[in-house]
Amino acid sequence: RLDPGSSRYLEPRQSELCGWARCRPLRIQLEKFEKFVQQPATTSDNDDDDTPPTPSSTTAKMTKINTQLHSSRRKSRKEHFQAPSSVRRVIMSAPLSKELREKHNVRAIPIRKDDEVVIKRGTNKGREGKVTSVYRLKYVIHVERVSREKTNGQSVPIGIAPSKVEITKLNLDKDRESIIERISKGREANKEKTQKRAQA
Known part of the structure; x- marks a missing residue:
């Protein structure tokens, strides 16, 4: 902003500044931090020095353990709520x-x-019953006799998360027995693998 009486520049008004420029203390802190990160690593003459390295001197980057999963909370939530029925x-x-x-x-x-x-x-802790329906759309199950009454007198089931229940009796058939057998074999194989690693 030019001074009307001379050719020198004046400090801009608060209203003329953008949102980023108004946060002057934050901007100064960030600039200091960037300078600290960009400064070169200093190597000491004494090789036996056990002082930990500064953040700027560390060059190793963290790698993802499981690349199939998102680190982003937004993407993880999207994947969870848009999951197909099989998942x-x-x-x-x-x-x-x-x-x-x-x-x-x-x-x-x-x-x-x-x-x-x-x-x-x-x-509803402690209540027992048979599962009447598995409501995958809402990630809940309905258990018999676990319901509430609406104002018009109608009884509606209460949705319960499957992780909050414990199965006491399985509804077994040929397919489910094969699934249980497969899971059991996988657990045994993993146990053997961990034992071999421990011995090595």
Whole structure:
């Protein structure tokens, strides 16, 4: 902004500044931080010095452990809520009771209609019943006799997350037995692999 009486520039008014320029203290801090990061690493004459390296001197970058998963919360949520039914089936797995776990050597399994469960968390904790429906669209299940009454007197089931229940009795058929067998074999193979690593 030019001074009307002379050719020199004046400090801009607060209204003329953009949002970034108004945050002057923050801008100064960021500039200092950028200078600190950009300064070259200083090598000490004493090689036996055990002082930890400064952030600017570290050149190694962090790598993702699982490249199939997003680090972004936004993308992870999008993937979760737009998941197809086949993926939702696996997400909607429930843990087995101690007796079933020992019998089948399986910790958790995708929940199915007619499985008998006990609710382990929430306001309905301790209630038992048979699964009447698996509502994959909302990631919930409905258990018999777990319902509430509407103002018009109509009874509606309460949605319960599958992770908050424990399966006490499985609705078994030929396909499900083969699934349990496959999971059990995989667990045994992993156990052998970890034992070999421990011995090596």
